[in-house]
Amino acid sequence: MASTQYESYPPELNAVEEQYLLENVKDWSIAHGLAVRPAPSFVEPSQDPTGVLAITAPVTLFPSLFPRRCFEEGLAIQKAYNELYSAIARDEEWLKEIVEELIDIDDFVGKLWQTHLAVKKEGYVQDLSLGLFRSDYMVHTDPSNTSATVGLKQVEFNTIASSFGGLSSQVSNLHKHLLTIDAYPSSTASVIKADALRQSKSASSLAKGLAVAHKAYGISRTSRPLCVLFVVQDPERNVFDQRHLEYALLEDSGVRSFRLPFQQTLAHTKLDSDRTLVYTPPHSPSTSYEVTTIYFRAGYSPDDYPNAEDWDSRLHLEKSRAIKCPSLLTHLAGCKKVQQVLATPHSPHLKRFLPDEEVASRVLATFAPIYPLDQSQAGKEAQKLAQNLDSASRYVLKPQREGGGNNIYRKAIPPFLEKLPETHWPAYILMEMIEPPPLKNAILRNGDLQRGGVIGELGVYGVCLWKDGGDILENFEAGYLLRTKGDQSEEGGVAAGFGAVDSCCLV
Numbered sequence: 001m002a003s004t005q006y007e008s009y010p011p012e013l014n015a016v017e018e019q020y021l022l023e024n025v026k027d028w029s030i031a032h033g034l035a036v037r038p039a040p041s042f043v044e045p046s047q048d049p050t051g052v053l054a055i056t057a058p059v060t061l062f063p064s065l066f067p068r069r070c071f072e073e074g075l076a077i078q079k080a081y082n083e084l085y086s087a088i089a090r091d092e093e094w095l096k097e098i099v100e101e102l103i104d105i106d107d108f109v110g111k112l113w114q115t116h117l118a119v120k121k122e123g124y125v126q127d128l129s130l131g132l133f134r135s136d137y138m139v140h141t142d143p144s145n146t147s148a149t150v151g152l153k154q155v156e157f158n159t160i161a162s163s164f165g166g167l168s169s170q171v172s173n174l175h176k177h178l179l180t181i182d183a184y185p186s187s188t189a190s191v192i193k194a195d196a197l198r199q200s201k202s203a204s205s206l207a208k209g210l211a212v213a214h215k216a217y218g219i220s221r222t223s224r225p226l227c228v229l230f231v232v233q234d235p236e237r238n239v240f241d242q243r244h245l246e247y248a249l250l251e252d253s254g255v256r257s258f259r260l261p262f263q264q265t266l267a268h269t270k271l272d273s274d275r276t277l278v279y280t281p282p283h284s285p286s287t288s289y290e291v292t293t294i295y296f297r298a299g300y301s302p303d304d305y306p307n308a309e310d311w312d313s314r315l316h317l318e319k320s321r322a323i324k325c326p327s328l329l330t331h332l333a334g335c336k337k338v339q340q341v342l343a344t345p346h347s348p349h350l351k352r353f354l355p356d357e358e359v360a361s362r363v364l365a366t367f368a369p370i371y372p373l374d375q376s377q378a379g380k381e382a383q384k385l386a387q388n389l390d391s392a393s394r395y396v397l398k399p400q401r402e403g404g405g406n407n408i409y410r411k412a413i414p415p416f417l418e419k420l421p422e423t424h425w426p427a428y429i430l431m432e433m434i435e436p437p438p439l440k441n442a443i444l445r446n447g448d449l450q451r452g453g454v455i456g457e458l459g460v461y462g463v464c465l466w467k468d469g470g471d472i473l474e475n476f477e478a479g480y481l482l483r484t485k486g487d488q489s490e491e492g493g494v495a496a497g498f499g500a501v502d503s504c505c506l507v
């Protein structure tokens with residue numbers, strides 16, 4: 001990516017060009033639901049008492065440069081990643097060994113596992129599981145020459161509440177629209193070539209995943225209409241991202257769905273004697289629905305469980321006959337510890353789940369070095385690296401958490417560990433920082449334009465439906481997400497306030 005046309009991308013805009021571009025970004029975004037609810041720090045709740053306001057989602061003005069080879073590889077191996085994680089979720093014994101190392105030092109993981117055991121005791125009544133996954137990557141460069149691409153390296157694999165599939169389709173449409181209306185200066189033509197912009201079909205593909213599960217559930221056992229239940233956080237600023245899936249599910253497949261705040265689970269759902277899940281919408285209590293599929297967009301963070309009753313809610317949903325997206329075991333398979341164990345050099349684990357050697361080696365090539373912080377030989381060496389300021393600056397320390405804002409970066413690691421009792425260190429994994437190529441872009445967030453160096457993170461969605469103790473019934477790649485953040489920020493979460501949604505300009 002060294003040629004000059006790439007170095008001067010994106011181009012400087014004069015005031016008139018910039019105004020035209022911004023006007024179109026703002027209007028197109030709202031007109032197409034590329035939007036979020038405003039943060040309370042941006043619009044005070046008292047100024048919007050009825051909750052009618054929405055603002056443009058943080059987006060990049062230009063599609064960011066992304067190496068074509070890396071992009072194609074990420075999409076090509078998604079089916080293998082779906083196979084890998086669905087195999088892990090079906091291997092309770094293997095997962096148990098990993099989880100048992102965490103139970104005593106990570107309450108949240110312990111609670112998830114106990115909930116699984118509690119359902120198992122009564123017997124699972126649904127053997128189908130749905131995964132709407134997202135595998136996240138950065139392009140890794142040679143640290144001594146950041147214009148030399150080494151390849152795609154995985155940041156993490158998400159098995160629960162993989163977000164932004166709805167907005168991602170929209171942002172790739174936005175960038176294409178801006179190109180079509182000549183909002184980008186003509187100088188960009190040498191970079192944004194005819195086949196450079198890749199549309200993300202994530203919204204419709206993820207909705208198709210939900211539709212596939214809905215259909216596989218079969219006919220109603222209670223003579224009620226069938227529905228999919230989105231179990232959500234409340235309030236949820238990223239609601240339109242989820243609405244895009246809901247609308248696509250209805251429009252493409254005719255499947256009805258409802259949004260249910262996780263905290264209201266016990267108030268509005270009940271289990272029939274055969275554990276069919278029945279949902280009664282509070283706005284229309286005369287009609288109850290039989291739930292085919294529970295799509296969790298909540299429940300992945302300890303913050304979702306402030307009261308003991310919230311664990312009762314999770315247990316209640318997990319006991320039901322509805323297909324879970326994800327099941328408890330699939331949720332647990334997304335632990336960062338699983339990723340670390342898979343990445344152990346020369347381990348037999350990958351082969352166990354991906355018997356095809358060629359497939360396994362392509363997946364292996366995307367692993368970055370990750371170490372445990374336990375009493376194993378590798379763990380002890382990693383502990384030394386993590387305690388030293390110089391060596392720690394090449395690493396990130398991660399707990400078993402989702403949703404952003406939980407990691408400890410580089411020089412902050414040694415003082416953090418100093419305060420943490422050593423018995424709790426194994427609850428974390430130590431990962432080498434991926435060093436992506438330096439890029440430039442402009443991010444529009446809350447009406448402010450931030451220009452400068454950025455870092456991109458590619459997410460590839462995958463849909464997988466399988467039978468526990470049986471085979472995979474459906475497996476497909478489901479579009480992509482590009483998130484871009486300022487290069488001064490270690491975290492990348494869009495919802496957490498660090499990043500923007502973007503699309504790929506392949507080079």
Ligand code: ADP
Nearest residue numbers: 155156401402403404431432433434490491492
């Ligand atoms: P979460 O599940 O909370 O999203 P991640 O593992 O994705 O946790 O880490 C959050 C963010 O931290 C990522 O989006 C990325 O920006 C940054 N990050 C995580 N791991 C690495 C890494 N190995 N190299 C560079 N950046 C990383």
Ligand code: MG
Nearest residue numbers: 156158402403
């Ligand atoms: Mg995650």
Ligand code: MG
Nearest residue numbers: 136155156404
């Ligand atoms: Mg992440």
